[in-house]
Amino acid sequence: MKKVLVLKTKKVNPADSLVVELSKFCDKDFLIDFASLHQDIVFKFVNGAEIFVNGKNILEYDLVYFRSWFGHYKIATAVSKYLIDNGIPVIDSALQNISLGGVTKIYQFLVLVQNNFPVPKSYVLHRDNIKNFLDEAVDALGGYPLIIKKHDGHKGEGIHKVDSESEFYEILPNLEDNYYFLQEFIPNDFDYRVLIMGNKVVRLKKRIRPENSTDFRNNVALGAKVELEDPKKNETVSNLGLKASKLLQIDIAGVDIVISSKDNKLYIFEVNTNPSLNNDITQYKDLANYLKSVVNN
Numbered sequence: 001m002k003k004v005l006v007l008k009t010k011k012v013n014p015a016d017s018l019v020v021e022l023s024k025f026c027d028k029d030f031l032i033d034f035a036s037l038h039q040d041i042v043f044k045f046v047n048g049a050e051i052f053v054n055g056k057n058i059l060e061y062d063l064v065y066f067r068s069w070f071g072h073y074k075i076a077t078a079v080s081k082y083l084i085d086n087g088i089p090v091i092d093s094a095l096q097n098i099s100l101g102g103v104t105k106i107y108q109f110l111v112l113v114q115n116n117f118p119v120p121k122s123y124v125l126h127r128d129n130i131k132n133f134l135d136e137a138v139d140a141l142g143g144y145p146l147i148i149k150k151h152d153g154h155k156g157e158g159i160h161k162v163d164s165e166s167e168f169y170e171i172l173p174n175l176e177d178n179y180y181f182l183q184e185f186i187p188n189d190f191d192y193r194v195l196i197m198g199n200k201v202v203r204l205k206k207r208i209r210p211e212n213s214t215d216f217r218n219n220v221a222l223g224a225k226v227e228l229e230d231p232k233k234n235e236t237v238s239n240l241g242l243k244a245s246k247l248l249q250i251d252i253a254g255v256d257i258v259i260s261s262k263d264n265k266l267y268i269f270e271v272n273t274n275p276s277l278n279n280d281i282t283q284y285k286d287l288a289n290y291l292k293s294v295v296n297n
Contacts, residue, residue, distance in 0.1 A: 002030050005053065005061040007037040007079075009068045018067070033061070037072050038178070041079060042133060043106065043124035046140045049113045051082050058083065065091045074104040074151070075179070082110060105151055106179070108248055108271055115247055117240075118267050120183040124151060127175045130182070134168065137182045147183040148175075161185060161216045187261045191218040194231075194241025194255040195275055195283065197290040201231040201238045203283060218258075226278075237266065244271055252290070 012019065012034045022032050035041075035053045044050040051058045058064070064083055069076035080095040112119050123137045138146065148171065150158030158177065162168045195203035206227040207218040218224045231238040241255035254275025258267050277283040 001028065002063075003061045004030075004032045005058065005064045006032060006034045007053075007064060007066050007069070007076075008034065009036070009038050009072055011036050011039060037066065037069060037075055037079070039126045039128055041075055041126070042129060043078070043110070043122075044140070045109060045113045045119065045122040045124070047121075049082065049110055051079060059086055059088060061088065063089050063091070066095060069095070074106055077104065078107040078110050081107065085114065105181075105270060109181075111248060112244065112268060112271075117244060117247070118265065120147070120186055120267055120269070122184070123182040124179060125182070126179055127172075127177065130172065130175075130180065134165075138165075141182065141184040145185040147181070147185050149181050149183070150177040151179040151181060152177070159217060185216075186258055186267050188218070188258040189261055190224075191256055191258040191269070192229075192234075192237050192241075193275070194238055194253075194257060195286070196242055196245045196250075196253045196255065197286060198251055198293065199242065199246060201242055202286040202290075204229045204231040204234060204238055240266055240268065244268055252287070 006018070006022070008018075014020075019034050026032055033054075033056075040054050042052045044052065058079070064079075066076055066080070076095060080090050083090050106124055109119060109122065109124070121141050123133060123141070125133060138144065144165070145161050145163045146168070148160045148162055148168075160171050162171060190206055190208040193203075193205040193207060194201055195205065206229055207224040208227065209218050209224045237257055237259075241253075241257060244255050245251075245253040248271055250271060250273055252273070252275070254272040256269040256272070258269060259265070260267065277287065
């Protein structure tokens with residue numbers, strides 16, 4: 001039997017003419033399923049990358065038709081890439097020619113996982129699906145505490161550390177974004193921002209939150225202090241950040257990397273395409289020099 005998945009942006013209505021009419025052509029050799037690109041997709045980044053739709057592995061389909069996706073390209077491009085990389089044809093063809101790795105965090109995460117870069121184990125799903133997958137995710141991610149964060153947040157906003165199921169349900173009604181990351185919690189005392197311009201590490205910043213802070217985030221916007229380190233003296237962190245930016249084809253990037261205080265392993269948290277320069281004249285100079293080098297080449 002050949003199976004086709006039709007992805008619509010809106011919630012699937014069984015009475016919709018598309019569903020009713022196409023379903024008439026299904027038989028024992030040809031099946032069409034319908035799902036919402038907006039709500040029914042779940043990304044699982046645990047021991048590799050998997051995508052599920054309504055609980056079914058999306059690779060079970062022989063063809064996926066993106067009926068509409070322009071308002072949801074952040075999801076569509078990641079799903080499309082995953083399918084194409086696994087030999088599943090997609091319609092429409094425009095999705096095959098779109099590379100938004102430097103724009104969407106979900107796409108970035110998929111590419112990093114596919115290339116065996118160290119990232120926190122994660123689920124990415126619509127807020128309406130979180131309750132349905134909570135028990136599975138908690139188990140797969142190693143239990144509480146967990147991190148829940150907006151898929152497109154910045155400067156530490158929209159990130160919560162959840163220590164229990166009851167605390168999770170206290171936060172849930174306040175989630176207003178569409179898609180969220182559920183991640184394993186990586187304990188740490190600081191993080192690194194690797195600032196890259198044109199395939200070169202121009203700054204390596206160690207960001208340390210205040211000693212008396214009860215927060216778990218190391219963002220400068222939240223009060224963390226910055227110590228500059230020589231990138232050449234910390235090549236492990238610098239090279240990991242540089243490799244990630246090259247993979248994602250981001251010329252100017254701020255790669256956030258932490259060292260787990262539990263096992264000393266490195267993890268990439270995210271790759272920022274619009275890294276803050278914090279009103280630092282030396283970083284503006286770095287940027288000006290890079291722009292000059294490009295325009296004069």
